[in-house]
Structure formats: C-alpha cells, structure tokens
Amino acid sequence: MHGIKRVHQSPEAAQVKKLRDQAKIQEYLALTDEILSRKKNQDWSVDAFRLTSRLLQINPEFYTVWNYRRNILILGIFPHSSLQDVNNFITDDLSMTTAALRSHPKVYWIWNHRRWCLENVPNGPGNKGENDYSEWKKGNWDKEIYVVEKILDADPRNFHAWNYRRYILASMPVSKPLNSELHYTARKIEANLSNFSAWHQRSKILAILWDGKELFSIKSKEDELELAKNAMYTDPDDQSVWVYHRLMRKGNNKILLEREVSAIQELLDEQPDSKWCMESIVHYTQLLLRNHASSVDSPALTSYCQSLLGRLQRLDPLRQHRYKELGVSK
Amino acid sequence: MSSSPSSSQLELKIPLHVAYIKSLGENKDDLAYHLTAHLRINAIYWGLTALCVMDHKGALDREEVIGFVMSCWDEEVGAFGAHPRHDAHMLSTLSAIQILVTHDALDRMDVPRVVKFILSLHQQSGVFAGDAFGETDTRFTYCAVNALSLLGHLHELDVDRTVDYIVRCRNFDGGFGSGIGAESHAAQVFVCVAALAILDRLDVVDVQTLGWWLSERQLPNGGLNGRPEKLEDVCYSFWVLSALAIIEKISWIDADKLTAFILSAQDLEGGGIADRPGDMVDVFHTLFGVAGLSLLGYPGLVDLDPVYCMPVSIIEKRGLRKQWKALERRKS
Numbered sequence: 001m002h003g004i005k006r007v008h009q010s011p012e013a014a015q016v017k018k019l020r021d022q023a024k025i026q027e028y029l030a031l032t033d034e035i036l037s038r039k040k041n042q043d044w045s046v047d048a049f050r051l052t053s054r055l056l057q058i059n060p061e062f063y064t065v066w067n068y069r070r071n072i073l074i075l076g077i078f079p080h081s082s083l084q085d086v087n088n089f090i091t092d093d094l095s096m097t098t099a100a101l102r103s104h105p106k107v108y109w110i111w112n113h114r115r116w117c118l119e120n121v122p123n124g125p126g127n128k129g130e131n132d133y134s135e136w137k138k139g140n141w142d143k144e145i146y147v148v149e150k151i152l153d154a155d156p157r158n159f160h161a162w163n164y165r166r167y168i169l170a171s172m173p174v175s176k177p178l179n180s181e182l183h184y185t186a187r188k189i190e191a192n193l194s195n196f197s198a199w200h201q202r203s204k205i206l207a208i209l210w211d212g213k214e215l216f217s218i219k220s221k222e223d224e225l226e227l228a229k230n231a232m233y234t235d236p237d238d239q240s241v242w243v244y245h246r247l248m249r250k251g252n253n254k255i256l257l258e259r260e261v262s263a264i265q266e267l268l269d270e271q272p273d274s275k276w277c278m279e280s281i282v283h284y285t286q287l288l289l290r291n292h293a294s295s296v297d298s299p300a301l302t303s304y305c306q307s308l309l310g311r312l313q314r315l316d317p318l319r320q321h322r323y324k325e326l327g328v329s330k
Numbered sequence: 331m332s333s334s335p336s337s338s339q340l341e342l343k344i345p346l347h348v349a350y351i352k353s354l355g356e357n358k359d360d361l362a363y364h365l366t367a368h369l370r371i372n373a374i375y376w377g378l379t380a381l382c383v384m385d386h387k388g389a390l391d392r393e394e395v396i397g398f399v400m401s402c403w404d405e406e407v408g409a410f411g412a413h414p415r416h417d418a419h420m421l422s423t424l425s426a427i428q429i430l431v432t433h434d435a436l437d438r439m440d441v442p443r444v445v446k447f448i449l450s451l452h453q454q455s456g457v458f459a460g461d462a463f464g465e466t467d468t469r470f471t472y473c474a475v476n477a478l479s480l481l482g483h484l485h486e487l488d489v490d491r492t493v494d495y496i497v498r499c500r501n502f503d504g505g506f507g508s509g510i511g512a513e514s515h516a517a518q519v520f521v522c523v524a525a526l527a528i529l530d531r532l533d534v535v536d537v538q539t540l541g542w543w544l545s546e547r548q549l550p551n552g553g554l555n556g557r558p559e560k561l562e563d564v565c566y567s568f569w570v571l572s573a574l575a576i577i578e579k580i581s582w583i584d585a586d587k588l589t590a591f592i593l594s595a596q597d598l599e600g601g602g603i604a605d606r607p608g609d610m611v612d613v614f615h616t617l618f619g620v621a622g623l624s625l626l627g628y629p630g631l632v633d634l635d636p637v638y639c640m641p642v643s644i645i646e647k648r649g650l651r652k653q654w655k656a657l658e659r660r661k662s
Contacts, residue, residue: 001612064416194559200513247502321581
C-alpha cells in the first residue's frame with residue numbers, strides 16, 4: 001500500500017464498514033468462484049469472456065483472470081471469428097485497458113495485456129500485397145504513443161509507462177524517427193528538470209544515434225554538456241542533472257576533464273555551498289589524478305580534493321563515510 | 331525541540347507487530363483481504379520472514395502455513411500460484427519455496443517439476459519470463475536464481491547467458507533496470523546484484539559508481555528513495571540496504587537516521603509498518619522495515635541474509651552464504 005493515509009476507525013464505524021463490505025464480498029467471491037470453475041472446465045465461451053471483463057474491472061490485479069481471458073480469445077473466440085472480428089475484439093481490449101490504466105497506471109498485468117493485444121493485431125483489412133494489408137496494425141500501434149503520452153502527462157516518472165514507450169518505439173511496424181523522441185525528452189525535461197526518467201531516456205536515444213553515426217557524437221556530447229550546464233545553473237541542487245552530466249562527461253580525456261572542472265568551479269564560486277559542485281569537482285579531479293598523474297600538479301590537486309572532501313563531510317553528513325573513503329583511496 | 335516524543339526515542343514495537351501479522355488471516359470481513367488474494371502466498375512469506383527477524387517464527391502455525399502453500403500447487407503447470415486455484419507464476423513459486431525452506435519442509439514438494447518449470451522460462455536473451463505468457467523482467471531472473479539455489483539445482487542453469495543479460499541492463503550510473511534500456515531503480519538494483527552474488531559474478535558490478543548512486547538515495551529525513559528526485563519509502567530500506575550490504579558499503583549512508591525513519595513509520599496502535607509515517611500499514615512494508623533494521627544492527631533482532639532475504643541461520647545451514655557485510659548488532 002502506498003501513500004494511503006492511516007485512519008483508525010471507531011468500533012462503530014468499523015461495524016458499519018463491515019456490513020457494507022459484506023454484500024460486496026459475497027458478490028465478488030461468487031463471481032471469482034464462477035470464473036475459476038469455468039476456467040477449470042475449459043469453458044472458452046463468450047459468456048465466460050464477459051464475466052472476466054466484469055471481474056477485471058473490479059480487480060485488474062487478478063493475473064489468473066487475465067490469463068484466462070487470453071486463453072478464451074485464443075482457444076474459443078479467434079478460431080471462429082473473421083479477421084475483422086478478431087481486430088474488433090483486440091481493439092475493444094485495448095480500449096478496456098486504456099480505461100483500466102487511467103485508474104491503475106502501475107499495475108503490471110494491465111500493461112502486459114496491452115502488449116499481448118498489440119502483438120496479436122491481425123493483418124488487414126486488405127490482402128497480402130494490397131496497400132491496406134497492415135492498416136489495422138499501423139492504426140493500433142500509432143495510437144499507443146498517444147496513450148502512453150497521456151499517462152506520462154499524469155505521472156512523468158511512471159517507469160511502467162517509460163518501459164512501454166521504449167517497447168513501442170522499438171517494435172512499431174512503421175518506426176518513428178529517433179530525433180522526434182529526442183525532442184520529446186527535451187520537452188519533458190523543460191517541463192521539469194528533476195525528471196530523471198526523461199534524462200535517462202535521452203541518454204539511451206543519444207547512444208543509439210551515436211552508434212549509428214546519425215549524430216556526430218563529439219559535437220552532440222558538447223551540446224548535451226551545455227544543456228546540463230544550463231540546468232545546473234537553474235537548480236544546482238537537482239541531482240538528476242548532475243547524474244546526467246556525469247554520463248556525458250564519461251572518459252579520461254585530460255583537456256575535457258580540466259575544462260569541466262573549471263566550468264564547475266565557476267559555478268561553485270557563485271554557489272559556495274553547492275554539494276554537487278564539490279562532489280563533481282572531486283570526481284573529475286580524481287580521474288585526472290588517476291590517469292594523468294605525471295602531467296598535472298598532483299600535490300595541489302590532491303590537497304584541493306582533500307579540502308573539498310572535508311567540507312563535504314560537514315555539509316552532507318549523511319554520506320560522510322563515503323567522502324572519508326574517497327579521501328583515502330586513489 | 332518539539333514536545334512530542336522524537337522518533338529517535340522510538341523503539342521497535344515487536345509484540346504489536348507480531349500481533350498485527352498474526353491477525354492478517356482474520357480479516358476475512360474486509361473486502362481488501364479478498365481483493366489481494368493474488369498476493370496471498372507472497373504475503374505469507376513476508377509475514378513469516380518478518381516474524382523470523384523478530385524471533386517469533388512460531389507465531390504462525392507451521393502445519394497450517396505448509397498446508398496453505400501446498401494448496402497453491404498448480405498441477406497443470408507444475409509450480410505454485412499465489413492462492414488456491416490461481417495460475418502458477420515465478421513470483422509465487424519463489425515465495426512458496428522460501429516458506430518451505432524456512433520451515434525445512436522442501437520434501438513436501440515435487441522439486442524436479444519445479445526446477446523444470448523455472449528452467450523452461452529461461453529466454454534466449456538470458457532473461458527469465460514470469461510465466462508462459464512471457465512477461466520478462468530482471469525480477470524474474472532473481473526469482474529463478476534464488477529458487478534454483480535454494481533447491482540445490484543451480485548447476486542446471488546457463489550462468490553465462492543469465493549474467494550476460496543482467497550486464498546489458500546495467501546503466502552508466504552503476505544501477506540496473508528491469509530490462510535492457512530501462513532506468514535504474516533501487517528494487518531492480520537489489521534483484522540484479524543479489525542474483526549476481528548468488529552466481530558469484532559480482533565482478534561485473536561497478537562498486538564505486540553503484541555505491542555512489544545508492545548512497546544518494548538517502549534523503550534529509552533519513553528515508554531512502556528508489557530513484558533520483560523521488561519520495562522516500564520504507565521498502566527501499568531493504569532494496570537499497572541489501573545492495574549496499576552486498577557491495578559492503580552500508581557505511582555510506584547514515585544508519586541512525588534511517589533507523590529513526592523506519593521506526594517513525596510504525597503504527598503504534600495497530601502494529602505494522604507503513605511506507606512512510608502516518609500512512610496505512612501493510613505486511614510488505616512491515617517485512618522490509620524490520621529487514622532494514624536487522625541489516626542496520628538494531629538490537630534484539632535476528633540476522634537477515636540480504637541476498638536471499640531470509641534468516642542467515644537457514645542460509646548458512648544450506649551452505650549458501652555469500653560475501654556481504656551488515657552492521658554489527660548493537661547490544662542496546
């Protein structure tokens with residue numbers, strides 16, 4: 001149970017609730033029993049299918065009933081249906097899960113059922129070789145991006161929705177240009193800098209674009225560092241940005257490390273108590289010391305790191321032992 | 331200073347929590363009890379393990395518990411569902427095995443059939459599915475690895491393929507996600523790191539980076555969150571702490587403040603622990619609250635193994651203990 005306020009009921013209130021629940025419990029248990037009995041008897045009828053709709057509306061977490069519902073479709077309904085009817089059944093189930101997700105956006109089983117639906121959209125309405133051969137597929141998959149965006153509008157950190165979004169982008173019959181996904185993450189980040197899920201998605205999309213040489217990675221990394229820098233200046237306490245910065249600044253190139261240290265130092269001069277500035281300077285400076293010991297002023301850098309780590313221990317006592325360890329290990 | 335008792339003075343109310351867990355089976359007048367039947371066997375594992383940690387294993391009747399587990403057997407599939415007549419699934423099968431191992435009753439079940447069920451869900455990519463419908467998640471990989479290990483059949487697993495998939499779920503922040511490309515999340519970090527620990531493959535973990543990311547889960551109120559810029563929640567006391575224990579970095583967070591936070595989420599009237607102070611309690615957060623306290627060395631608790639999330643004594647008896655480090659148990 002998450003985020004539901006604790007209330008201790010009086011014995012009278014508890015009694016009232018008990019009576020009110022009693023009828024509901026009877027109805028729910030009777031429905032459950034009927035469905036599980038039909039399932040045991042391998043009843044793949046439309047009647048049974050309708051019963052599963054009723055139960056799943058009350059309790060979308062009942063995974064056994066989702067399983068049964070799919071088996072009814074596969075074994076009982078689809079074999080006797082035209083492709084048009086199969087498509088109608090699947091479209092109906094997609095609508096049903098859209099409604100269910102609106103009230104239960106974090107239930108794994110609903111997301112699963114949706115995937116199953118999409119993967120079972122038949123080809124049609126046209127025949128093979130005709131223009132509209134994959135129109136149903138295209139239509140249903142195109143709608144998905146819109147559905148998942150609605151859910152991410154309501155909760156921009158919902159990881160189910162992000163995972164599903166990645167799945168849709170990777171599997172849709174007519175793929176969407178990755179650049180438009182990059183714009184989407186920019187919009188999400190702009191709306192809320194703390195949305196690390198969007199930063200994460202951005203990093204994954206960029207990695208694909210860099211690998212495929214669709215974006216010149218050196219120039220693109222520079223742009224990303226600039227983006228991160230702007231975000232740091234907007235809110236130097238926002239962890240998401242610093243984690244992202246660390247990804248973009250991965251590597252041991254001396255000039256780039258030194259440049260980053262001095263850029264963050266500038267911000268630290270403006271924000272002398274910024275934990276993240278200090279922590280990042282230590283991180284990048286230690287990389288310099290580890291990889292370029294002979295060409296940097298090691299004693300000076302070491303002693304600067306030590307002084308920052310000392311300040312971090314006081315400023316961020318929760319993690320003081322980590323800072324102590326960083327001061328000893330090379 | 332406020333006049334209300336500060337949370338640092340709170341104690342773990344063991345008798346209240348034991349009574350709360352014992353009472354869970356008596357809520358049949360409550361609609362919510364029936365609506366959560368799909369989690370029943372997991373709830374029994376959570377309750378039993380919490381009782382073990384509080385040294386009250388006997389509070390639930392052994393035969394009754396074993397009888398319930400066996401009533402969840404799905405003869406068609408050859409594994410356990412969450413409740414009698416519910417379909418077999420990886421999640422409920424691990425809970426069933428953990429309960430039977432805790433009660434030293436593995437001889438009641440058909441081990442070869444369950445091993446076959448688990449191995450049948452291993453996908454070409456290396457990840458595991460939860461059931462025949464094919465949802466995949468690193469959670470199921472952990473369930474499979476943990477279960478096979480408890481059953482003494484780990485040698486039948488293709489370890490390289492399993493590890494390879496986990497490695498592909500590793501992110502630049504050192505953490506792991508539910509699948510390839512997914513965002514790091516503390517609970518997924520736990521399942522991946524614990525699975526790697528069981529497989530003796532912690533070499534693929536970037537300890538410094540992961541330790542950094544995990545230590546940043548602690549918020550000023552002492553609680554832990556599961557991802558950057560999210561709210562604290564008692565269950566992360568276990569997901570984050572167990573991972574830190576496995577990479578031997580528990581000292582990288584503030585144990586006293588986390589202890590106080592967990593204690594402040596107790597329901598001092600009805601017993602049980604909630605996700606955060608003032609919320610409704612449940613048995614899931616009760617386990618992960620006391621599990622966290624055990625790893626933090628809270629006095630009077632029984633040692634919990636962070637890899638298997640079961641009492642250390644049981645894991646040691648089976649010769650399965652891995653390298654990890656919790657805080658030393660305090661005397662008072």
